[in-house]
Amino acid sequence: MENKKKENRLKILEAASKLFYYRRFHEVRMEEIAEAAGMGKGTIYEYFPGKEDLFRELFKYSTEKYIHLAREASRGQENSRGQLLALLLNHIDFITEYRHLEYYVFNLGRINFQEMQPWFKKKKNQFLALVEECLREGLRRGEIRELNIRLAATVFTGSFLAALNPFLIDVEKDGKKHAAGVLDLFFQGIKQP
Amino acid sequence: MENKKKENRLKILEAASKLFYYRRFHEVRMEEIAEAAGMGKGTIYEYFPGKEDLFRELFKYSTEKYIHLAREASRGQENSRGQLLALLLNHIDFITEYRHLEYYVFNLGRINFQEMQPWFKKKKNQFLALVEECLREGLRRGEIRELNIRLAATVFTGSFLAALNPFLIDVEKDGKKHAAGVLDLFFQGIKQP
Amino acid sequence: MENKKKENRLKILEAASKLFYYRRFHEVRMEEIAEAAGMGKGTIYEYFPGKEDLFRELFKYSTEKYIHLAREASRGQENSRGQLLALLLNHIDFITEYRHLEYYVFNLGRINFQEMQPWFKKKKNQFLALVEECLREGLRRGEIRELNIRLAATVFTGSFLAALNPFLIDVEKDGKKHAAGVLDLFFQGIKQP
Amino acid sequence: MENKKKENRLKILEAASKLFYYRRFHEVRMEEIAEAAGMGKGTIYEYFPGKEDLFRELFKYSTEKYIHLAREASRGQENSRGQLLALLLNHIDFITEYRHLEYYVFNLGRINFQEMQPWFKKKKNQFLALVEECLREGLRRGEIRELNIRLAATVFTGSFLAALNPFLIDVEKDGKKHAAGVLDLFFQGIKQP
DNA sequence: CATGAATGAGTCTTCATTCAT
DNA sequence: TATGAATGAAGACTCATTCAT
Structure with missing residues (x-):
């Protein structure tokens, strides 16, 4: 379980980094990141308090x-x-x-x-x-x-x-x-x- | 008149550049730029078609x-x-x-x-x-x-x-x-x- | 202008009070209040900082x-x-x-x-x-x-x-x-x- | 078993009533109620169909x-x-x-x-x-x-x-x-x- | 039976942009 | 030409609810 947690966190970071490279902060929607990370919108908030974080x-x-x-x-x-x-x-x-x-x-x-x-x-x-x-x-x-x-x-x-x-x-x-x-x-x- | 136009354009560019240095694109509001340039919000649109531009x-x-x-x-x-x-x-x-x-x-x-x-x-x-x-x-x-x-x-x-x-x-x-x-x-x- | 401001404020209050009577705080959407007050959603925020206020x-x-x-x-x-x-x-x-x-x-x-x-x-x-x-x-x-x-x-x-x-x-x-x-x-x- | 069922139901009601007294319906989260009742979030749904109920x-x-x-x-x-x-x-x-x-x-x-x-x-x-x-x-x-x-x-x-x-x-x-x-x-x- | 991780519908709120004055 | 009140599209975020374990 502890493993799953780390894995998901990484999935999000990797997905986000790709999206943020070509577009600026305000151009990338949380929903896109979630989609790219293969999870639901709400799930990201289980791992990070918000977009800025x-x-x-x-x-x-x-x-x-x-x-x-x-x-x-x-x-x-x-x-x-x-x-x-x-x-x-x-x-x-x-x-x-x-x-x-x-x-x-x-x-x-x-x-x-x-x-x-x-x-x-x-x-x-x-x-x-x-x-x-x-x-x-x-x-x-x-x-x-x-x-x-x-x-x-x-x-x-x-x-x-x-x-x-x-x-x-x-x-x-x-x-x-x-x-x-x-x-x-x-x-x-x-x-x- | 032509002169006033150029002057205002420059005022906006200078004001905007200062604000954008410390904060990212989405953190700076058009209203702030207008205020810093000493004019009304709507006036910026006389000189630039939009924020991106x-x-x-x-x-x-x-x-x-x-x-x-x-x-x-x-x-x-x-x-x-x-x-x-x-x-x-x-x-x-x-x-x-x-x-x-x-x-x-x-x-x-x-x-x-x-x-x-x-x-x-x-x-x-x-x-x-x-x-x-x-x-x-x-x-x-x-x-x-x-x-x-x-x-x-x-x-x-x-x-x-x-x-x-x-x-x-x-x-x-x-x-x-x-x-x-x-x-x-x-x-x-x-x-x- | 000062008059218009007060008038709009009142319109919002009256509209909101009617909606809040039959339904609880969380059941009434800001958009409904705006509609009932005959204005756009964003306009309410010109008069009140938020729903709670x-x-x-x-x-x-x-x-x-x-x-x-x-x-x-x-x-x-x-x-x-x-x-x-x-x-x-x-x-x-x-x-x-x-x-x-x-x-x-x-x-x-x-x-x-x-x-x-x-x-x-x-x-x-x-x-x-x-x-x-x-x-x-x-x-x-x-x-x-x-x-x-x-x-x-x-x-x-x-x-x-x-x-x-x-x-x-x-x-x-x-x-x-x-x-x-x-x-x-x-x-x-x-x-x- | 039947007893346990009633007991839990009561625990939830008592916990919820205290939380709802000081805060309005939308301000109290199901998770809080569960915590106050000493059980998991999902368990409440074994006893009540939903929050409104x-x-x-x-x-x-x-x-x-x-x-x-x-x-x-x-x-x-x-x-x-x-x-x-x-x-x-x-x-x-x-x-x-x-x-x-x-x-x-x-x-x-x-x-x-x-x-x-x-x-x-x-x-x-x-x-x-x-x-x-x-x-x-x-x-x-x-x-x-x-x-x-x-x-x-x-x-x-x-x-x-x-x-x-x-x-x-x-x-x-x-x-x-x-x-x-x-x-x-x-x-x-x-x-x- | 109990749980809590995952979900996404739903809503507040922001702010670029418009336009009547 | 200059303005700022009004607008609504867009998006962050919450949280009731589900369901695999």
Whole structure:
């Protein structure tokens, strides 16, 4: 029974995330979510107090999934280049396979979910710490020059976004093939040596 | 009369953009926008056919303003480093002073404004062309090594998106002071030479 | 305009009171009230914040109307018997003509409208004061024996209820013809002299 | 088994009557009633077909209880004054101890339970007959003057409704101490002899 | 028999939009 | 041209009721 409960909760989150990706909050009706989750309208309210709450839970769920997958990906790589490439490729996988979740992770922060700020800060630091760890080990192994680790981690993460932000490129078409290029740029810089 | 018309239109756009920054589309009522713009509810409909349209116009307005300001900023810089720094600083200024507009430029792309896709693509290319131009000149002057210009432009732009994404850093506090650091990293890369 | 506003408010109150008399709160839909008041559903919300508020306002409106009519009725009677009879007849008129309002005046007190208790107490005392005034004058004129005026006022008012409570008689059929009998009993008592 | 059935039915009625006293029909949820009765939501439906039915049964249950207690009270009194006082005191006891039931007996009549009208009329007459019996015996014994017995019974009953109507007095504080006063007034009248 | 998870009919309420002034 | 009172379509949410366990 406890299992059924968790399962249903997940069904709702997954259904909702897909619907919310293409349409904004007010464009998605609770009834649609229920239908997509294969249950009755009223049932959603057994699992979430309301639409707003469901939306916030989605935000949490997505962020945690992303960080979890990133951690898995970087594990089992031997050098920092491999680890960072793994993070890049994972990112592209995520925004392709879970593109409906990516929106929450990277863009919802700006919206005024006041009460979630502390939680969000924690998650952000968890992810940056992961990148920093890769860089720090690279430094130890002499793969990376002496530099501001936190800044580098931030910029690296930003380069991911460069690879995906619709203002810049079409991820689905060009994402994966650009990953190595992005990483090389990050490693080598653009300056004439 | 023609002037009054333009003035009112602008008043509405400015008022709306501020309200939409902190709250989502469905959280802002037309009446509020009217009030903030100093006019009656019905009057907005003299200038925009509806709420959705107003929102899209906001998108256009913001994007054009951003590109205009970026172009101005890069002008009058002598080397590519100066130009790129100018773009970075302009970006930070923009997201500080016009933070309520930035949202539209960099995040609304993902939302399915089907009919605006072509327009959006054009604008995106206008901006990337500006960055590419800076890089290409740097290349000509020997400041920059041989590389894939378009990719570099994309990554560069991504790097300063990194400088603002709330998932990563607190722009208001840390934005400006990181600009040079971000640029240096972009120029030098992270690899041990 | 100010006039139109008051007029509409009244239209709603009158329509609502009729509907609420025969059916309970949850049985009457806002849409019905609107229809009965000759306006659109949304318009009611321009005049009352919600259904509950409308209900409470109805309570106030009815009580005030009753007291107003009672005051008018007792005026212009020369002796206490005439005044009390006028009150009785007015009561019967009220519960016949405004039967839909009477419910609120005499029965809603028990329901937990906590925040209205002080207001309600004030109204109750206004009415009892009116009855007491009749009795006190009767006493002065020697029409009435020495007695506890407040108690007598209370019992007199209760006798009204006797004349109307559906647990006891059918007001519409038997109300008016019993009024004088009730009053005589009140004056003479039932005891064998 | 048959016993258990009755016991549960009573548990539900008692629980429901308490909840309905302070809140209106639509404010009390079946789940609450079930909880208060110490059973599951579904179980109530084993005993009552629905919420409305439960409410009507409550009405019957309360009315019958009241009449039963009144009958008991008037028994064993020697003169009509004693009997009427007993009825008054019983009424006050009832509305104090079973205040949650009183509502049904004296106020629900007005609500349009069409199909219950005949039943209700019968009960009403049963009670009035009880009061009339007291008066008739008083008349026989010469305690009471010649009068319209039915009217007197009605007014008497009304007089103690007065003793409880919240429009008039605060029963809990003032109820009992006024009983004798009310009765005296009823016996003596207010007229100067 | 007892239960409570699932359901969806039913209703309040909001708010973009209209239009008479 | 500007307005804001009136409107009703649309949707979140509640809760009586059902029924599989």
